[in-house]
Amino acid sequence: MRSKIVLINSVRKMAKRKYTDIEKIKAIYESVKKNGYKKTSEIFDEHISLLERIVMRYQNNIVDNKMKVIIIAAGMGSRLKEMTKYLPKPLVEIEENKSLIEREIETLHKVGLNDIAIVRGYQKDKFTIKNVEYYDNDVYTENNILESLFFAEDAMEDGFICTYADSIFSQEIFQKILDAPYDMCIGVEPDWRKRYAKRDEHPTDEAELVKLEDGKITSISKFCNPDTYDGEFIGVAKFTKKGAEILRRNYHRARESKTCRFEDHQRFHDAVSIRKAYLTDMFQELIDRGYPIHAVKVNHGWVEIDTQQDFDYAKKLIENGEL
Template sequence: MSMKVVIPAAGQGTRLRPHTDSIPKCMVEVAGRPMLMRTLDTLNKAGLHDISVVTGYKQERIPGRGIKKYTNPNYETTNMVYSIFCAEQEFDDDLIICYGDILFTQDVIQKLIDSPAPLSVIVDRDWQRQWEMRMEDPLNDAETMKINAEGNITELGKKPKALTEIEGQYIGLVKISKEALPEVRRFYHGLDKKALYNGQPFEKMYVTDFVQLIIDNLMPAKAVWINGGWFEVDTVSDLELINERYNDIIA
């Protein structure tokens, strides 16, 4: 399959300490295997083999077999979008961006592969079930997701005031078509490096904020719906939960 994957995995995973004291977040084990290895298995089974991982923190602990490795030398002071663009030389084909701290089924990634839109974003309609398992107040951590009648995202990644502003949840899986990538690259490099983006400096811009900028300035983002079948491992309690319930949630 002619499609590439970039996995930003440069961060320090501070909320998973002490599990990340000596290894990067993506190498933390879930149900006996590092998250990254589980993700690579799922991607490979879906026919995705051209995979690049952007490393930073404890990068020597990420094995290089079956992947290309890029480095974000500024991982301590930057965020996901910066990391993704460290692998910019891979932006010459249909591109999937896949977070390094999520687990998902093959069905989930297949839906993204199959989406014909220039910009596609996986959205979990059944997000509340996971959020209620993970935290007392789902509104605390959830972000806005507003979708219009055409099925395109109009807003994402903001702090919600009410559940009605959350039609689903972004999970960290995005696809940009080969045809759209040159425009996206030009747009990124033309952004004001001194401006703030949803309150963050350019280097610390979140992917959701970059997608919002693309929606507002370049092209629509198609919501690709799923109903669960994934899990984010962000905290020690998340890790404990997925270790207990891996087969219910992912398998």
């Protein structure tokens, strides 16, 4: 009886152990290939059923991780004033010898996302990060985030994750987005109001809010009654190969059709025109046409950096080991 209780407690302990380090997961995978499940179980002191789940997860990620990541980094970041007068906001140092975008790339690497593309614009020559692919938006003052993303359209074909360069995200957030079994999904923060409690330099009416029904986005907008919406878009989205095809086709339909109600001089959802549109405007277009976009809910673990107040808040979280 005693041995049975010990076994049960041991299994429970294993079940609580979390594997988020991609190198540890890879080591287990390689050991199983070389030594088999039984020997690997002894080496890592893990139950075989758990090892099997880890191996399956790693194999699935080998496919997923062929996806590119497109980091949108073309804007000026003028609200940081002197900090971005001679430097693009993504290159501002957030911790010792590490810029915002370098920290983001480092986090992406931790979940096995290594194929990185950066869309740059403002002071583009300042971007000298190695082992990334660059796309240039030289008319960044004339367009907005949606069109900026499509300067990297060549990187979309096999599926991609897109993310903002002026935010900090935890490893867990990228892993959740990567693991989500949807063709199109976006990160959503349900408990979004807490972050705005002392964020008076960035009011709540600038939040990109979403309304949910059965886990799907039904509406996404800045211009809404926040009391009727269910969370905030955090700036990370995933499109599989199928999802990317849907996105690209519908963008070009809206952008290029002369008979479309969205021409350059007409509104595109919340935007004054499609050239000035945000990602959220394109998401709403897809939703209105019946394409499902799912929410991947996150519990904090991210900070959007728009103002000096935001920058100081993020820096403090990092220094305290909270992000």
